[in-house]
Amino acid sequence: MSDFPRWRYFLVAVVLVLGILYALPNIYPPLQAVQVAPTQGASLDPTAQQKVISTLQAAKLPYVNESLKHDASRGDYIVVGFANGDLQKNAADALKAGLGERYNVGFNLESTVPRWLSLFGGRAMPLGLDLQGGVRFLMAVDQSDIIDRQENRYAQDVTALLKDKKISFISVTRNATRGQGVIVVLGTAADRTAASDAIVTEYTDLAVTDGQSTGDRFVLNAVIKPNKLHDLQVNAIRQNLTTLGNRINALGVSEPVIQAQGEDHISVELAGVQDPGEAKKVIGATATLQYVAGLGEARFNGRDWLGDQTVADAVHSGNIPPDAHLYYNAENTIAYLVSKNIIASGDELVDAASGNDPQSGSPMVSVTLNSAGAAKMLDFTRENVGKPMAVVYVETSTDTKIVDGKEVRTPKTTYQVINYASINGVFSNKFQTTGLASTKAASDLALMLKGGSLAARMDIVSEGVIGPSMGQDNIDKGLKAVLLGLGLVLVAAAIYYKLFGLVADIALFFNLVVLVAVMSMIGVTLTMPGIAGIVLTLGMAIDANVLICERVREELRNGSTPLAAIRAGYEKAWATILDANVTHLIAALALTTMGSGPIKGFGVTLLIGILTSMFTSVTVTHAITALIHGGRKLKTLSV
Known part of the structure; x- marks a missing residue:
């Protein structure tokens, strides 16, 4: 058909090629893997990778691949892939015992997408909790x-x-x-x-x-x-939502779902995390800094504590002055007495960035306080130049023990002095914290602080685990539903509309490809409601071709030539197709913008599916029809 422009052929070709390219990564299933990362204050030294391998070899656990990776938010970490979940579980247990507390060992999913596809930005759609398996927690905010x-x-x-x-x-x-x-x-x-x-x-x-x-x-x-x-309670929920999101992202958990539930609860879903104990550490541990006045220090020389006698007596006797705390450094070789009065803390922190001290070259964290914290810091430093100030690293986690057959959770807070130095001058909102063990420790601390501190303590009140086998079962059922729905629509169209039905079938297949490609490109998390949206999209997409085919039939009945009937069929059906899809788009937008969780996932999939179906049902079918019938003298049409 000469009235179909060449640039439209080019557009269809480009879209279809890109659709295939970006949908292709989804045929490569992720690999069960174990991730090894250094803990706060530790670094991933060159021997750690070899130690991981030797531990797995000693336990006679075969692995598929092993690699050292780097992420801007997580730093260096090691990923080891395994053929199945049983090997993954056994490997995690062996590595936890073999590597000790200096390394965090957790479950992960390793992408198997070929490198050449990754170079083009190709990536598989992340799977939701119901498809991938994972853990769900309900956390109560302590009012x-x-x-x-x-x-x-x-x-x-x-x-x-x-x-x-x-x-x-x-x-x-x-x-x-x-x-x-x-x-x-x-x-x-x-x-x-x-x-x-x-x-x-x-x-x-x-x-x-x-x-x-x-x-x-x-x-x-x-x-x-x-x-x-009331405002404080509402803001506490909001701040805790932001803080949890920042910290979970910083620690490398992919696609977390964190949302308020009721007035004082927060729901956390971590897809792909298969160990509830490890997940509790991720979401339960919090860290912040406290800036306090230093009152003295004593060092352990291997036999006794030397330095400030008051500090040494407090270590030996346990009698701590009423206005002070007794804390230690990371190695427990230096003891400090610090004031109970906090000058500034993590909830008054605006920004934090890691770097190196320009004078000494040692790792440091540059800190910026808000106006309230800056005013207090200015007042303190103005009156205490030459006196010591301590920087205390505070980490809160939850210890879980089984007592009389019941799980008992106990909050645990540890305090560690990471810097103790004299105040050399007056400062307020911007200053540096030095004395950190390594560049990685400085980077981790900056990420924790930048994520913010919890506005209120939270306790896990319930938890649920969806195993990877259940998630795989959902995937299999969802795939069968998509294929069954697609197959029935293809057969019905081909039987009823003959050649035009086959053209619609080709466009419907490409609609599925382009839909998956778009969802993969923008990182939509695929869930069961999302699969339902795909099935519904496939059913709705054929409607446009039904309108076109019926309009072509009507034109033929009115005496139009075959080529004129095709031209009129597409032109006159377009207005109806547009009207119908606009109303669907409005409904999908409402679900996307106003819904949350599964409803939003369904709405996003439906929204993208409507847009892709409008392109494939009209433009792609028109292009194929033009290629088949263009330049030929037709007496009739197979429609």
Whole structure:
């Protein structure tokens, strides 16, 4: 047909070639693998790779391949592939025992897509939890922890405010009953009035009332207002969602699904993670920094602790001054006494970046604080130049033990001093933290800090595991559903519309190819609802060809020549096809933008499928029809 432009032939050819190229990676199933990565403070030395191999050989566990890889967010890590899940499980157990605590050993899926396809950016669609297997956790946000943190913060802020206003006071403490705010004790009624005015003006979220006074003790009660408390709880959920997402991504878990559930719960789905214990470490462990005043240090020389006598006595006797904590360095060779008063912490951190100290060349993390943290850091450094300040690395995890047949989870927090040095000058929002063990340790710490700190503690209240065998069963059923649906549509079209039906069948097949290619290119996670969307798309895609074929038949019945009937069939059917698909697009957009989880996955697949089907059902079939009938004298059409 001379009325079909050559540039459209070129467009169809390019789309179909690219579709095949980017859909092809999905025929290569991923390989069961084990990932070995260094822990915080450790590095992947050259002998680690050989140690992994020797451990597997000693355990007589055959592996398919082994490689050392690097990722911008994770650093160096080793991936070893295995033929099946049993070998993968046994290998993980052997490596955990053989490598010790300096390395994290976890399950992974290794891509088997050929290198030549990867060079073009080809990648298989990531599979969702229901197809790939994995773990699902429901985590409860500790609302009492939100109150504790905010009341502690207000106690420190009110103390600083009264000092700044030069208002004499006896004490500023939290009320013994959680949620009842801060108690301020002053020496005179005039001081109480002045303090009340200052607090009300500076902290509008506090409701300040006079408390019961006795003798020369005049009391103020400052309680967090209910609307502020609600905002804190909502923001805590949001911050924890962001923090979990950042940290799980930084630790290398692919395609996590993290979303709020109700007012105080968070649901976490980690596809491909097959070990719940390892997953708990990933989502349960949190890390942050605390900047505190240093009070002294002592070093262990192999026989005794030498240095500050107060520190040495605290190590020997366990009697720690009431205003101090006793912490150690990573090797437990240096003990430190540090103040309980925190100058700044991770929740006041805006940004963190790793690098090397320009003077010493040692690894460091450059830290930027928010305005509140910067003000406190400025005040502290201004008054303490020449005195020591400690940087404490705080990591919180959950220990799980079986007691009387029941799983008992206990929060565990470890403290480690990573830097202890004198303050050389006054600084506020930007400064450097040095004293880190390696460049990898600095990079890991920066990623943790940049991910943010949890606004409130969380506990795992339920968990579920979908095994890889169940996921494979879902894949098999989904594939059968797609092939069955596609096959029935192809047969029906070919029987009813003859040659035009065969052309529609070819276009329908390419519609599936292009749909899979687009989903792979943009990284859509394939789930069971997504497979349902593909099946529905295939059923809907043939509708456009039905309209075209029926319009061609009508034109033939009205006496049009075969070529004129084809031309009119495509031209007159296009408006109806467009109208029908626009309404479908609106529904798919609503599902995509307003839905979440499985609903959103179905909507995304449907949205892409509608767009690809409009191209293949009209443009591709028109191109094939033009090639078959163009330039020929036709008496009739096989339609």
